Amino acid sequence: METLQTAPSTSKPRKPRPSRARGLRTTTGCLTCRKRRVKCDEKKPRCGQCSRSERECVYAPASAAGTLSIRTSGGGEIDPTIAPPGSNKINTNQQAALSTLISPTSAGGSISTRASFGGDIDPFLISDSPELRLDLSPLTLTASVPSPNSAPYEWYDLLAEDAINNIRKHNLGFDSNFLSRRQSHVAEAQSSNGAPSPTREKSEGPSLEPWQSLEPLRMKEDEMNLFQYFITTIAPILDLFDPCRQFSHAVPRLAVYNVGLLKSLLACTARYTELYPNINQQQNDPIVQTPGSNNNRQAYRDTSARCTGVATQYYYETLQYLSQNLLYPSYTKSREILATAALISTYEMFDASSKAGDGGWERHLRGIFWIQRSQDNDGEKNDALRRAVWWSWLRQDIWAAFREGRRVLTIWRPKKRLMDLNSDELATRILYICARCVDFAAKEKKYDVSIRTSQGEKLLQALDDWWQILPPSFRPIYKADSVESGMFSPIWIHPPSYAAAIQMFHFARTIVLMNQPSLGGILEYRQRQRLLDESVETVCGIAMAHQGKDLPSAFVNFQALYAAGLSVQIPDRQAAILQLLGDTLDVTKFPPKTLLDDLVDYWRAVP
Structure with missing residues (x-):
């Protein structure tokens, strides 16, 4: 920063004060001090201010520091007219940096960035935001994590163990033998190493997996009412942060060709309806609050009166389906099993307040983490459904972890910068x-x-x-x-x-x-x-x-x-x-x- 000295009264008139837009703006200090708007002594690798306050000291790249200033809506300033000494135009590196920071020039010739909601933005600091470098959860890093091949089975065994305990504890009347997996880890390993795996006879139609239905699955009237209620009410809860609305659009289409996914969808919906035992007397009818659902309102009410116990039936039928189909390697890597896991977790979240819930939801969130990790799934996947499942799971884990006083399970770190x-x-x-x-x-x-x-x-x-x-x-x-x-x-x-x-x-x-x-x-x-x-x-x-x-x-x-x-x-x-x-x-x-x-x-x- 330029230093201004007061001349004696007998000296020549004082030199005019430089413009605040140029002469007083530091361009070589560290980004941390520039963000905090404090004077930087520019020591490297760590300036005095950052050393005293134990902050991370970051400097802009040499090609960017001191060369760019664009006027932003939030009051920050980057001026593309400032060129390096001895040059009358912006160099190649500066032009490349500008292209990532500014939007197309308007008709009036001015250059502007995306408008800021919160105030001044330092683009160089935002590009290196600490949220990309936040510490991962040591809870997950130090915990035992199943191998990718065994993760689906570990997840299912976790579900089945608690389900069998609940059957015995609450006399639910289900045959727990149906929850035993049909194939051991050894047999699965042999199948994945090249041994023949079960297949069904080939048809002349499109190539389908043996766990997929050739025709849309038939549903009873009550099931169709639950199916529609899922689309209009439950799916929007899961889709809140998803502009593609995968649970409203993609999941129902997949469900009518996969028994396990359909059963989990019906279980989740029926369990939520059980939370409204006196819906006919309630003024805050959730159906009224959901656009497009008035047509089947009476049908839903008729169905909800018969939903007690139905949700548990669908849940155990979902587990039974998993026990029979985990032997297909293609199923354990499918989008269907991811969606099924998400809906099972949502069912258990709604079930957490019941006497038979027994805290299974919180424990099983770890199993969903395993199965997603086995598919290398995260919040930046190109596949919209896989991405939606990941964010839906994280939302649940955030609340469960906060209430339990533990760390979240994810070890993923985003790659995209905020400005992108x-x-x-x-x-x-x-x-x-x-x-x-x-x-x-x-x-x-x-x-x-x-x-x-x-x-x-x-x-x-x-x-x-x-x-x-x-x-x-x-x-x-x-x-x-x-x-x-x-x-x-x-x-x-x-x-x-x-x-x-x-x-x-x-x-x-x-x-x-x-x-x-x-x-x-x-x-x-x-x-x-x-x-x-x-x-x-x-x-x-x-x-x-x-x-x-x-x-x-x-x-x-x-x-x-x-x-x-x-x-x-x-x-x-x-x-x-x-x-x-x-x-x-x-x-x-x-x-x-x-x-x-x-x-x-x-x-x-x-x-």
Whole structure:
């Protein structure tokens, strides 16, 4: 930075002050100091500011540092007219960097980037965001993980063992012998090494696997009603973050040609309907809240009255199908088994509140991690269905891990940078960052204060980077100027997936702020409390606006409301959050309302 000295009164007039846009802007300091807007002494490999604050010190590439400045909507500045000394135009490296940072030139000739939701953006820092380098979960890395070939069997054995125990414990009346696998690991290994595997007679039609049906499976009337209800009500819950709507579109098409997937779909749907035992008397009929479902409303009500016990029947028939078809290597690598695993997990999530649930859902999430890992599945797969299954599983594991005080199971790390993501991908990326925040909040805190503080800062930086790069589509469409009723102002964001992403952001930030050690000082306390209050206002505002209108969003709202409640100390606000959370649980029917008691017990325990 240029130094300005005050000349004696007898000297020549002082040289004019350089423009703030050029002369006073540092272009060679480290990216961390530029982001924090503090003076950098430019020492390498680590500057003095970063050394004192124990921050990661990152410098821009030589070809980029000090050469680019583009005016952005958020107030940041990159000027493509600045060329290296001795040159009258931008060099090749600069042009390549510009092409990744700017959008096409408008008719007026100005250059602009994607509009910023959160404020100033340093493109070089965003491209190297710490969320790509967050620590993986040691819980998974150190745990015993089955080999890819045995993972499907380990997953099934986990399901079958708990199912058999439940049959005996609750006298369910099923023959547990049907859950025994038909082939050993040795036989499977022989089949995968070239030995003939079971096949059916070839037909003249398209080539199909032996576990696929030649014709669409026939369904009874009650089954068809459940099938339609899955499409209109259950699938949108799973599809909330998926613009391709794979559970609404692809899964039903696959299910009518695969018995196991169809049975799991019916089991999941029937189990959810059992959560509404008095639906004819309820005013908040979930069918009314779901577009396009009024036509089969009465048929659904007739079916729901007969659903008690049906869900369990379909669930055990799904397990029986798995026991007979895991012998096909092609099935263990199929999209169908992934979708079936996702629906079984959703069934068990809904079943977690029942007496026969016995905590199987939380345990079996690990098995789904195994089977996905055996197929090398993750959140950036080209196959839309495989990608949708992964994100659906992660959403469940985030909540289960948070409630259990453990780390999430995933060991995947994204490869795409924030600046390379479109709006829908940004919505799902916050789920990954949130998973790492749940890791930070896990009970196994064995680190010293300095390490914990540093980890918390890295997570907060990752959250801030995500927030800063959000496009205007994540902004509220409506926000009440004043509180009309209650204690919070409604905030409406559309589409619902973007509202859910904002909820997950505040969920993640809240649990990091509450678990990060405090170094003391009134300023730090006030800053932390300001952020927590801001999150509470936003979370409650969004929940109010979407209350009872959007069932899929409610499955995110209850998580954010619960976390927000943990940070509130004022009794009036606690009562308002408790009411909001209770209303949301009336919509979702999951988790059970004992969650309200947990929140009250937490408030009582806080000194």
